[in-house]
Amino acid sequence: EVQLVESGGGLVKPGGSLRLSCAASGFTFSSYSMNWVRQAPGKGLEWVSSISSSSSYIYYADSVKGRFTISRDNAKNSLYLQMNSLRAEDTAVYYCARESSGWSPFQHWGQGTLVTVSS
Amino acid sequence: VIWMTQSPSLLSASTGDRVTISCRMSQGISSYLAWYQQKPGKAPELLIYAASTLQSGVPSRFSGSGSGTDFTLTISCLQSEDFATYYCQQYYSFPRTFGQGTKVEIK
Numbered sequence: 001e002v003q004l005v006e007s008g009g010g011l012v013k014p015g016g017s018l019r020l021s022c023a024a025s026g027f028t029f030s031s032y033s034m035n036w037v038r039q040a041p042g043k044g045l046e047w048v049s050s051i052s053s054s055s056s057y058i059y060y061a062d063s064v065k066g067r068f069t070i071s072r073d074n075a076k077n078s079l080y081l082q083m084n085s086l087r088a089e090d091t092a093v094y095y096c097a098r099e100s101s102g103w104s105p106f107q108h109w110g111q112g113t114l115v116t117v118s119s
Numbered sequence: 120v121i122w123m124t125q126s127p128s129l130l131s132a133s134t135g136d137r138v139t140i141s142c143r144m145s146q147g148i149s150s151y152l153a154w155y156q157q158k159p160g161k162a163p164e165l166l167i168y169a170a171s172t173l174q175s176g177v178p179s180r181f182s183g184s185g186s187g188t189d190f191t192l193t194i195s196c197l198q199s200e201d202f203a204t205y206y207c208q209q210y211y212s213f214p215r216t217f218g219q220g221t222k223v224e225i226k
Binding site: 035044045046047050059060061062095100103104105106107109110111112 | 153155157162163164165168174206208210213214215216217218219220
């Protein structure tokens with residue numbers, strides 16, 4: 001069974017940093033592209049970043065470019081999101097999501113981790 | 120950037136109704152469109168991909184159609200468990216984009 005478990009969320013002050021992790025199990029992690037998607041309270045879904053299976057291709061939403069860094073460790077079956085210079089508008093539940101194959105829809109999602117940016 | 124217009128934003132319906140949700144793209148995306156269902160406090164779930172292919176385990180009352188710029192999600196006979204928020208998403212190009220969402224509520 002595919003499992004994605006996010007961790008690392010919490011309360012951080014504006015301008016601060018946070019590192020999210022997503023632990024994957026139940027599939028060959030190194031074979032799949034991975035993504036971060038966020039959802040602000042009461043709002044819709046917003047794609048944040050994608051990384052290919054071997055980390056060769058990385059993409060970011062304009063809203064986080066230059067502040068967030070996506071990475072993965074295939075030996076540890078883990079996906080990461082380093083978030084710097086956090087702003088109030090980054091407050092959201094952050095989901096990691098696995099694509100079905102290549103670049104494709106998000107077939108599997110974690111339960112999400114809440115990031116709150118507030119003074 | 121491919122912009123998406125999803126409508127309506129709110130849909131009031133009764134159990135047994137047939138409902139349709141529309142998603143329009145600012146440019147053609149062939150059939151690289153997915154639909155997701157999200158219930159409160161839960162992660163989204165993939166319903167349909169490639170515009171019209173039902174994800175495994177999804178009931179057949181859900182269907183998708185369209186290609187290019189205009190897409191539709193149809194629920195043929197609304198069940199109580201279908202009251203949720205639905206999102207379209209294009210995966211034709213980066214940045215990936217989602218529609219604004221359609222909340223299907225009980226009339």
